[in-house]
Amino acid sequence: MADLTQDTPRSLNDIQSSYMAEVSRKRLYSGIMLLIFVLLMVSGFNLAADRNGGSFWGGIDNFFDLPVEMVSEAASKVDQFPAHFATFFPALIETVNIAAVATLVGALGAIVMSLLATRGLARYPRLIGVFRRVLDIMRAVPELVIALILIFVLGGGPVPAMIAIAFHTVGALGKLFSEVNENASLKPIEGLESVGANWSQRMALGVVPQVAPNWLSYALLRFEINIRASAILGFVGAGGLGYELKVAIQWGQGKYDEAAAMFIMLFLTIVFFDQISSHYRNKLVHGTNKGTE
Amino acid sequence: MTMLDANQDLRAQTVTLFRRKRLVTFAVPSVILVYLVYVFFAFDVPGLWSGASAQNARALVADTYSYKVHVTRDNRSGDVSVAIEGEKKGRYPEGEAPAWVSLGETTEIDLDDGHRVTYGPEQIVYDHPDFGVMRFVVSRSQGVIAEYPVSVDALPDWINASKNRVAITTEAGRLTVTRNRTEVFRYFTGWELxxxxxxxxxxxxxxxxxxxxxxxxxxxxxxxxFWNNAMWLHKDVAWAIFETILMAFLGTMGAALVALPMAFMAASNFTPVGYVRFGFRRLFDFVRGVDALIWTIILTRAFGLGPLTGALAILITDSGSFGKMFSEALENVDEKQIEGVRSTGAKPLQRYRFGVLPQITPVLLSQVLYYLESNTRSATVIGAITGGGIGLLLTQAMTTQKDWEEVTYYIVLVVLMVIFMDWVSGHLRRRLIKSDDSGH
Structure with missing residues (x-):
C-alpha cells in the first residue's frame, strides 16, 4: 500500500492529492473488477438459461408446482403417512449405513495415507509427493463416476455407493488429516524413537494422541457430507432412500405422498445428524470441560 | 481429560485411569468391528460376489485401452463391410479396408501370429497355426455346418459351438458365425479415431x-x-466442461450474493431482535437440510433440464451454508474498527462498508473460493440428474455400457478439471488473503 516513509519532505497538499489519486485509482480498479464480475454473472446466467430446457421466468412461475402438488396429495392421504415412514425406514437405514461405513473405512484409509504424506512423519520421506498426488486424484474423482462403474461390474446395491464414497473420503480427509499432522509436536516422536519404537509404534503412541480430536472432528463433518452424497448416489441407482425417491418421483401423481414422506425423512435425518455432529465437534475442538452448553 | 488429584492416593488413581483407558482402547475397535460385521450382512456382501460379473469387468478394462475392428459379412448378400467398433461413424467407405484385410471375391483377413480368416463365396475358413484349419458352411436350412480338425466332442473351450452359432475366441481375435452373418473382431491398443x-x-x-x-x-x-470429430465429439465435450464450471461458478457466486445480506440479519451483533435472528437462522438450516438432491428434483420440474437448473440448485443449497458461515464470521468482527468509523460520523451503510466488510472479506473470499472448487465436483453429479455438463455425458456413455474408452476420457477430463479448479481457487485464496493482510 501507500509508502508513508518518504525521504523528501512534502507539503500537506502534495500528500493529500497523491493519497486521493491512489484512492481513486483503487476505486477504479475495484469498479472495473465489480463490472467484470457483474458481466460474468449476467452473461453466465443468460447462457445457462439459453441452454436450459425451460426458461428462467417461465420456471419461476412454476417453482411451487411440485411442492404444491405434493402437499395437496400428501394432505389428502395424511392417514397413510405412518405406513410410509415404516415402509421406507429400512431404505433410510441403508442410506445412513452407506455413509457411516464409507466414513469409517475412508477415515481409516485417510489416517494411513495422511501419515505417509506428512513431512517429518512419513515412513518413506521420498514418496511424500507421490502420496500427495494420489490423495489429490482420489479427491478429484467424483463419487458418481466410481459408483456407476462399480454398478456395472458388481450390480446395483449399497456396496458400489459405499466403496465410491469411501474412496473419495480417503482423498478429502487425507488432505485435512495431513494438515492437522503438520501441527503435531515432534518431541514425543523423538522420545519414542530414542527408546527404539518402530514407525507404527511412534505414530500410534506419539502422533495419534495429539491429533485424534481434530481427526474425529473432521470425520464427523465428513459424515454429514457423506449422508447427502449417499442419498444422491441412490438417486442414480445405488440403492437406499435415493432410489426409492427416484421411483416415486418418476411415477409422478399418485405416489407424491410417498415422495413427500421421503422428503421429510431425508430432511429430518440430515438435520438430526448435522446437530449431533456439530455438538460433538464443538466439544472436541473446545475441549471437554467447556462443552457443557 | 481427567486430571489426577494430588491430595489423593496417586497410585490408585493412576491404576483406575489406566484400567479405564485400556477398556476404551479395546471397546472402540470391537464396537467398530461388530458394526462392520453387521453391515457386511446387511449389505449382503457374500451375495454380491456371486452377482458380480467378471465378464463385464474384463470388457470394461479391455475397452478402456483398446478397440476392435469388425469385419462383417452379410451371409445372405455376401457383402463385406469394415467398421471400427462396429459403429456407423467408424465405417470404412465402400471398397476400402485397412491393410490387413484384402477385399474381393474371397475376403482374406490377416489376424497376425499366423491366424487367418477367409470369407469365401461358399465357405468360411479359420486357419489356426497350432490347432489347424476349421471350415464353416452356412446353410439356410441346417444352420452352421462346421468341420474341425478334431472330433466335435473334443473341442477346446475357446470354441463355443451350437447348431446355429459358432464363436471362436483366440488371442488374435474373435470369429462368430451365425446363419445371418459372419463377423471377425481384431483388437488394437489405443483410442480409435x-x-x-x-x-x-x-x-x-x-x-x-x-x-x-x-x-x-x-x-x-x-x-x-479435429473439433468436429463425430466419434469423440470434442466440441460437445469442451462445451460440457465449460457448462459444468459455469454451473459451479454461477451457483457459488450467486449463493454468496444472496447469503451476504441475509447473514447480517442472522448475526447477533447486527440484529438485536431475537425473533428475526432466529427466523433467519432456521431458514438457513432449512435450506441446508433440504439438501441439493431435493432442490434439484423440485427445480427440474420448474425449470426443465439443463445447466440453469443445476446452477440454481447449487445456489439455493449453498446460500444456506454461506448464510450460516458468514453470520458466524460477522459475529466475530472486531467492534473497535466499527466504532472508529462511527466516530468520523459515518452512516450505517458506510460503517458496514468501511468498518465491517474489510474485516470479513478474507474469510468470505476464502470460503467462497473453497466452495467453488468443491462445487465443481458437485456440479458433475448434479449435472447427471439435471442433464447438463460433463455429468450428463458421463452417465450417457456409461448407460450404453460399451464406450468405456469415452468414459475413461471423460473421467480424465473431470479429474483434470477439478484439479485445475482446486489450483485456481488455492492460488486466488493465497493471493487475496495475502494482499488483504497488508492493509485495506
Missing part, C-alpha cells in the same frame, strides 16, 4: 506431416476436422 474420423483427409497422418500441412495454410481445416 481420437483425432480424426475416417471421412477426414487427415486420418492416419503422422504428426510431422500434419505440422507441415498446418504451416502451409491448412491449420484451420485440421482444427475443424
Amino acid at each position: 481420437f483425432f480424426f474420423t475416417l471421412d477426414s483427409q487427415y486420418h492416419g497422418m503422422g504428426f510431422g506431416e500434419l505440422a507441415g500441412r498446418a504451416v502451409s495454410g491448412e491449420a484451420g481445416a485440421i482444427l475443424h476436422d
Whole structure:
C-alpha cells in the first residue's frame, strides 16, 4: 500500500492529492473488477438459461408446482403417512449405513495415507509427493463416476455407493488429516524413537494422541457430507432412500405422498445428524470441560 | 481429560485411569468391528460376489485401452463391410479396408501370429497355426455346418459351438458365425479415431506431416476436422466442461450474493431482535437440510433440464451454508474498527462498508473460493440428474455400457478439471488473503 516513509519532505497538499489519486485509482480498479464480475454473472446466467430446457421466468412461475402438488396429495392421504415412514425406514437405514461405513473405512484409509504424506512423519520421506498426488486424484474423482462403474461390474446395491464414497473420503480427509499432522509436536516422536519404537509404534503412541480430536472432528463433518452424497448416489441407482425417491418421483401423481414422506425423512435425518455432529465437534475442538452448553 | 488429584492416593488413581483407558482402547475397535460385521450382512456382501460379473469387468478394462475392428459379412448378400467398433461413424467407405484385410471375391483377413480368416463365396475358413484349419458352411436350412480338425466332442473351450452359432475366441481375435452373418473382431491398443474420423483427409497422418500441412495454410481445416470429430465429439465435450464450471461458478457466486445480506440479519451483533435472528437462522438450516438432491428434483420440474437448473440448485443449497458461515464470521468482527468509523460520523451503510466488510472479506473470499472448487465436483453429479455438463455425458456413455474408452476420457477430463479448479481457487485464496493482510 501507500509508502508513508518518504525521504523528501512534502507539503500537506502534495500528500493529500497523491493519497486521493491512489484512492481513486483503487476505486477504479475495484469498479472495473465489480463490472467484470457483474458481466460474468449476467452473461453466465443468460447462457445457462439459453441452454436450459425451460426458461428462467417461465420456471419461476412454476417453482411451487411440485411442492404444491405434493402437499395437496400428501394432505389428502395424511392417514397413510405412518405406513410410509415404516415402509421406507429400512431404505433410510441403508442410506445412513452407506455413509457411516464409507466414513469409517475412508477415515481409516485417510489416517494411513495422511501419515505417509506428512513431512517429518512419513515412513518413506521420498514418496511424500507421490502420496500427495494420489490423495489429490482420489479427491478429484467424483463419487458418481466410481459408483456407476462399480454398478456395472458388481450390480446395483449399497456396496458400489459405499466403496465410491469411501474412496473419495480417503482423498478429502487425507488432505485435512495431513494438515492437522503438520501441527503435531515432534518431541514425543523423538522420545519414542530414542527408546527404539518402530514407525507404527511412534505414530500410534506419539502422533495419534495429539491429533485424534481434530481427526474425529473432521470425520464427523465428513459424515454429514457423506449422508447427502449417499442419498444422491441412490438417486442414480445405488440403492437406499435415493432410489426409492427416484421411483416415486418418476411415477409422478399418485405416489407424491410417498415422495413427500421421503422428503421429510431425508430432511429430518440430515438435520438430526448435522446437530449431533456439530455438538460433538464443538466439544472436541473446545475441549471437554467447556462443552457443557 | 481427567486430571489426577494430588491430595489423593496417586497410585490408585493412576491404576483406575489406566484400567479405564485400556477398556476404551479395546471397546472402540470391537464396537467398530461388530458394526462392520453387521453391515457386511446387511449389505449382503457374500451375495454380491456371486452377482458380480467378471465378464463385464474384463470388457470394461479391455475397452478402456483398446478397440476392435469388425469385419462383417452379410451371409445372405455376401457383402463385406469394415467398421471400427462396429459403429456407423467408424465405417470404412465402400471398397476400402485397412491393410490387413484384402477385399474381393474371397475376403482374406490377416489376424497376425499366423491366424487367418477367409470369407469365401461358399465357405468360411479359420486357419489356426497350432490347432489347424476349421471350415464353416452356412446353410439356410441346417444352420452352421462346421468341420474341425478334431472330433466335435473334443473341442477346446475357446470354441463355443451350437447348431446355429459358432464363436471362436483366440488371442488374435474373435470369429462368430451365425446363419445371418459372419463377423471377425481384431483388437488394437489405443483410442480409435481420437483425432480424426475416417471421412477426414487427415486420418492416419503422422504428426510431422500434419505440422507441415498446418504451416502451409491448412491449420484451420485440421482444427475443424479435429473439433468436429463425430466419434469423440470434442466440441460437445469442451462445451460440457465449460457448462459444468459455469454451473459451479454461477451457483457459488450467486449463493454468496444472496447469503451476504441475509447473514447480517442472522448475526447477533447486527440484529438485536431475537425473533428475526432466529427466523433467519432456521431458514438457513432449512435450506441446508433440504439438501441439493431435493432442490434439484423440485427445480427440474420448474425449470426443465439443463445447466440453469443445476446452477440454481447449487445456489439455493449453498446460500444456506454461506448464510450460516458468514453470520458466524460477522459475529466475530472486531467492534473497535466499527466504532472508529462511527466516530468520523459515518452512516450505517458506510460503517458496514468501511468498518465491517474489510474485516470479513478474507474469510468470505476464502470460503467462497473453497466452495467453488468443491462445487465443481458437485456440479458433475448434479449435472447427471439435471442433464447438463460433463455429468450428463458421463452417465450417457456409461448407460450404453460399451464406450468405456469415452468414459475413461471423460473421467480424465473431470479429474483434470477439478484439479485445475482446486489450483485456481488455492492460488486466488493465497493471493487475496495475502494482499488483504497488508492493509485495506
